[in-house]
Amino acid sequence: xxQEKITKLFDKLSKRGLLSEQDIDDALKDIRIALLxxxxxxxxxxxxxxxxxxxxxxxxLAKSINPSQFLLGILKAELIRIMGDPAPVKINGTGDIVMxxxxxxxxxxxxxxxxxxxxxxxxGLKPYLVSIDFNRPAAQEQLIxxxxxxxxxxxxxxxxxxxxxxxxxxLVSARQGCDFIIVDTAGRLHIDTALVSELKQVKExxxxxxxxxxxDSMMGHDVLKMAEGFMQGVGYDGAIFTKFEGDTRGGAVIxxxxxxxxxxxYTGIGEAVSALEPFDPDKLVARIIG
Amino acid sequence: xxxxxxxxxxDRERYTDELLSLDMSFSIAERLLNxxxxxxKQPVDTLKDRMKQILVSAPLIEPKCGxxxxxxxxxxxxxxxxxxxxxxxxRGHSVIVGAGDTYRAAAIEQLSxxxxxxxxxxxxxxxxxDPASVIHDTIMAYxxxxKDVVIADTAGRLHTNVNLVHELKKIKSVMTKAxxxxxxxxxLIVDATIGKNSFQQxxxxxxxxxxxxxxxxxxxxxxxxxxxFTICDELKIPVVAIGTGxxxxxxxxxxxxxxxxxxxx
Ligand SMILES: Nc1nc2c(ncn2[C@@H]2O[C@H](COP(=O)(O)OP(=O)(O)OP(=O)(O)O)[C@@H](O)[C@H]2O)c(=O)[nH]1
Ligand SMILES: Nc1nc2c(ncn2[C@@H]2O[C@H](COP(=O)(O)OP(=O)(O)OP(=O)(O)O)[C@@H](O)[C@H]2O)c(=O)[nH]1
Ligand SMILES: [Mg+2]
Ligand SMILES: [Mg+2]
Numbered sequence: 001x002x003q004e005k006i007t008k009l010f011d012k013l014s015k016r017g018l019l020s021e022q023d024i025d026d027a028l029k030d031i032r033i034a035l036l037x038x039x040x041x042x043x044x045x046x047x048x049x050x051x052x053x054x055x056x057x058x059x060x061l062a063k064s065i066n067p068s069q070f071l072l073g074i075l076k077a078e079l080i081r082i083m084g085d086p087a088p089v090k091i092n093g094t095g096d097i098v099m100x101x102x103x104x105x106x107x108x109x110x111x112x113x114x115x116x117x118x119x120x121x122x123x124g125l126k127p128y129l130v131s132i133d134f135n136r137p138a139a140q141e142q143l144i145x146x147x148x149x150x151x152x153x154x155x156x157x158x159x160x161x162x163x164x165x166x167x168x169x170x171l172v173s174a175r176q177g178c179d180f181i182i183v184d185t186a187g188r189l190h191i192d193t194a195l196v197s198e199l200k201q202v203k204e205x206x207x208x209x210x211x212x213x214x215x216d217s218m219m220g221h222d223v224l225k226m227a228e229g230f231m232q233g234v235g236y237d238g239a240i241f242t243k244f245e246g247d248t249r250g251g252a253v254i255x256x257x258x259x260x261x262x263x264x265x266y267t268g269i270g271e272a273v274s275a276l277e278p279f280d281p282d283k284l285v286a287r288i289i290g
Numbered sequence: 291x292x293x294x295x296x297x298x299x300x301d302r303e304r305y306t307d308e309l310l311s312l313d314m315s316f317s318i319a320e321r322l323l324n325x326x327x328x329x330x331k332q333p334v335d336t337l338k339d340r341m342k343q344i345l346v347s348a349p350l351i352e353p354k355c356g357x358x359x360x361x362x363x364x365x366x367x368x369x370x371x372x373x374x375x376x377x378x379x380x381r382g383h384s385v386i387v388g389a390g391d392t393y394r395a396a397a398i399e400q401l402s403x404x405x406x407x408x409x410x411x412x413x414x415x416x417x418x419x420d421p422a423s424v425i426h427d428t429i430m431a432y433x434x435x436x437k438d439v440v441i442a443d444t445a446g447r448l449h450t451n452v453n454l455v456h457e458l459k460k461i462k463s464v465m466t467k468a469x470x471x472x473x474x475x476x477x478l479i480v481d482a483t484i485g486k487n488s489f490q491q492x493x494x495x496x497x498x499x500x501x502x503x504x505x506x507x508x509x510x511x512x513x514x515x516x517x518x519f520t521i522c523d524e525l526k527i528p529v530v531a532i533g534t535g536x537x538x539x540x541x542x543x544x545x546x547x548x549x550x551x552x553x554x555x
């Protein structure tokens with residue numbers, strides 16, 4: 001862990017007396033490698049180290065009693081600042097639509113049902129689920145199976161292979177006594193202009209209260225291109241990071257927050273429908289620093 | 291990465307950033323760029339050669355054989371079975387698949403649709419049934435129907451989930467026993483968009499289950515899958531194929547020279 005590395009480094013350095021600028025640069029190099037190994041984008045690492053170095057130089061680290069803790073404290077504060085606060089998905093019980101978008105296999109379909117459960121349990125809102133994934137084999141069946149297993153109303157008319165399912169969506173949902181609607185979409189690449197513009201058109205038709213980007217927490221450098229691509233092509237209000245319960249350091253979360261600056265609503269922490277919790281910035285920072 | 295041929299030495303900082311952006315590890319990037327320039331050779335060509343030397347490739351297993359597909363959730367296992375199946379079918383072999391994901395919603399339906407499309411037999415059971423028993427029954431069908439290739443699908447799982455890794459060990463041992471001497475390969479499906487965690491996956495799955503080859507998927511996106519340099523360098527596990535799209539035809543045998551060349555523009 002970074003904490004151990006930096007503490008070791010400074011213990012070694014402080015034996016030689018006062019810290020020089022070179023010593024600080026050595027420590028920053030160790031931090032750089034640790035952040036890169038944690039999958040933080042190299043651009044974000046540079047910006048982060050710049051701001052840490054500025055704060056460190058201005059604070060007379062060399063004279064500090066415990067330089068390693070001091071330096072790590074600055075880094076930690078910087079990371080926490082970047083994380084921002086978790087935010088809830090902004091929906092009311094007035095037929096609001098939440099649309100889930102993202103790359104293939106990130107967990108959209110599973111997260112759709114998790115979000116339904118979360119809103120029902122925490123806010124008493126009754127969800128209506130619908131899939132407009134007409135591409136992936138058995139995508140509709142997957143959402144229907146999950147929804148029914150958890151007692152949520154779901155569109156079961158999978159015969160219409162088009163956007164017929166969206167025509168009277170709010171009406172259908174209201175008729176079933178539902179308060180809000182979750183729309184699952186097919187995974188797609190941010191560079192697939194046809195599919196991205198199709199999604200944009202669907203968004204304009206639906207006018208969702210919230211569009212949520214569903215992201216795999218283990219993503220590497222591609223997170224920025226992907227997040228920027230979806231923002232330009234479709235637009236979204238925030239993200240849910242899935243598969244967060246593994247041993248990934250989650251650097252993609254930091255990169256996303258630093259560059260995109262949209263809130264992170266929740267993290268997926270398992271395959272179970274209950275495995276969704278509000279984004280916890282401290283947990284993520286602890287994975288990197290220790 | 292810029293493919294310059296003007297003989298000028300490489301701009302270390304710029305090339306380091308470019309290599310890092312492929313999800314290559316810092317230590318390998320440094321190593322590649324710190325080695326002395328080779329005389330008489332374009333610096334970029336020297337870099338390419340060193341990159342190619344790190345990669346390990348191997349051919350796909352030859353029939354008659356069995357293949358166990360493993361990997362984390364959403365990496366592309368089920369879709370890759372369709373691709374692999376089609377690859378063998380195009381070369382005149384018959385393929386049977388086992389619906390070994392008895393857990394995830396509509397996993398069996400998904401594989402069933404793909405099997406019909408590509409022309410593979412499929413053995414399945416009710417959801418919730420022990421995956422090892424479905425795979426065992428699939429191998430029996432592979433033998434009785436004299437199929438050339440049997441491919442077993444498994445549910446996605448994280449390498450950190452002790453119970454699921456244990457389940458996978460059992461699946462593999464049941465499959466090995468059922469194959470009764472026929473060749474078998476375990477392929478790890480790696481999603482190119484994932485960063486350093488793919489190395490952890492390869493390391494832990496290899497330690498616990500044993501991996502014979504890697505298929506790296508989703509290379510049709512903007513991710514480059516540079517983590518395979520670390521996987522090949524440290525674990526010496528070969529890459530056997532790549533996935534380049536969602537259709538059964540979006541599949542290629544791994545060519546390490548081509549892979550490296552395509553990282554440069
Ligand atoms: N371990 C873990 N697995 C998850 C999590 N969220 C989803 N999954 C699993 O990830 C895999 C992919 O999930 P899906 O819901 O099918 O993903 P998707 O984005 O809808 O996929 P496409 O529709 O093909 O783009 C499944 O095996 C899920 O069970 C999570 O938080 N943790
Ligand atoms: N663009 C692209 N998408 C792919 C590729 N391979 C798979 N996919 C997509 O990724 C998503 C997940 O693929 P699956 O085959 O269901 O993945 P899996 O590993 O079986 O998932 P689980 O069984 O849930 O763990 C689907 O939408 C696939 O179409 C690829 O090479 N390129
Ligand atoms: Mg889906
Ligand atoms: Mg699957």
